Amino acid sequence: MPRPAALFPLAADTPDASQTIRETHESVTNAASFIEENWAGWLYLGLRILLILVIAFALRSVVRKSLTKLITRMNRGAEAVEGTALGGLLVNAERRRQRSEAIGSVLRSVASFLILGTAGLMVLGALDINLGPLLASAGVAGVAIGFGARNLVTDFLSGVFMILEDQYGVGDKIDAGVASGEVVEVGLRVTKLRGDNGEIWYVRNGEIKRIGNLSQGWATAGVAVQVKPTESLSHIREVIQGIADTMAKESPWDERLWGPVEVLGLDEVLLASMTVKVSAKTMPGQQFAVERELRWRIKDSFDSAGIGIVGGLAAPAEDEAPADPSAAVAPPSALANPASPQSLATAAIPPPAVGGQGSGPRITK
Incomplete structure (x- = not known):
């Protein structure tokens, strides 16, 4: 017995089930066809990127281990020489150790940057990404960062060249202009000095314009x-x-x-x-x-x-006869006696009398 359509009001508005199934089948078929056509390329691209990364990290690990082994061998050589009489005079193991570790740190950082940077560019190239605009943007960003951190870059580069040229090392007595003292630690950015009174000076390598090393040569x-x-x-x-x-x-x-x-x-x-x-x-x-x-x-x-040493003060004068105390007294002056001719000659002239008989000539009309 058929059911009335009023009981199922949504049945008339529902699309045909066969049409829905057909559309779904077409979508799945298209997706399967797309995957079947491109899976080989994707697999090749994934394997290529994976191979690039594996080779890059393996090469980085080998280079870092080689540099570490080289630095360790240099330190062992310094410790062996330190035990000899010549090493006690000419070789400072701590100085060589810090110098070799600083150089090794720089070399490891440079090697990692070059290897991983090259691998990153190769991965971007494998993904068909245009590197021109990316490199241009990176160049502009690098200039901006370099301008903002120019003091840090200056300190780092100055420290690298100071270490490579062996301008000073641990244990050296130096005059860096802004501070002077014994070198305690040499870093890529900061050099640590101990002053004569025991104070510690942290001097940025970029601020050192001149160095006077009092511990090199003789x-x-x-x-x-x-x-x-x-x-x-x-x-x-x-x-x-x-x-x-x-x-x-x-x-x-x-x-x-x-x-x-x-x-x-x-x-x-x-x-x-x-x-x-x-x-x-x-x-x-x-x-x-x-x-x-x-x-x-x-x-x-x-x-x-019995050799006499003279101090910095002047030698005392030899004994002399005491001076005559009367020599310091001034001789008596003739002006001290009011009756002396000198005193009378210097006396004031009295003024003329007014109205008297002996007052001198009188002028009349």
Whole structure:
């Protein structure tokens, strides 16, 4: 028995089920055809991108491990040399370690940037993305970032060149203009110095315009001794030569002295004193310790030899006869006596009398 249409008001408005199924079938067929036609290209593109990334990360890992192994080998070589007598003089293991680590950090960063940057460009090229506008935009953005962070870039580049050129290292005594002291740490952006009073200075590498390294090559220790002008110069030379021979045989001065202690001669001759100049070539950074030791030994030896040392003050004057106290008194003046001719000559002239008989001529009409 058929059901009335009034009971199903939506049945008349519903599309035909067969038509809906047919449209769905066509959509699925078109999608399947599109996938069947392009799946090979997608698979090739995916495999290509995956291969690029795998090769890039593998190459980056190999390069970083190689650089790390090279830096470790350099540090081991520095530690081995440090144990020898020559290494104790010329090699600072901490300085070489920080320098090699800084160079290794720069090389690893540059290698990672080049490898990953090249891989990224290859991936974008595989995706058929036009790199021209992208590179132009990146160039403009790079210029803007570089202009805003120019101080940071300057510090970084200055630090790289300072480390590569080995201008200074850990343990060096330097004068950087804005600060001076012993180098505690060398970084790519900041150099850490310890001042003479123990303070720590953080100096940006870009602010260092000049560097005076007091620890490279060799140094000179100079001592000036003031003695009495009556002392024998040959005796003074003999005493100082004995001090030099003794220091050259004792530790640690035999290592700190890189040359003989020499008497350069008279630096100054005065009436009350004469100055003898003593000099010696020393290890870099050890000149102040050698100067203090030389002064100590010279003072001790001169006292034993009876050689008098004159201080910085002027010599006292010899005893003289006391001055006559009356010499400071002025002689008596003739003007002090009012009856003297000099006093009378300087007396005031009295004024003429008015109305008296003896007042002089009178003028009448």
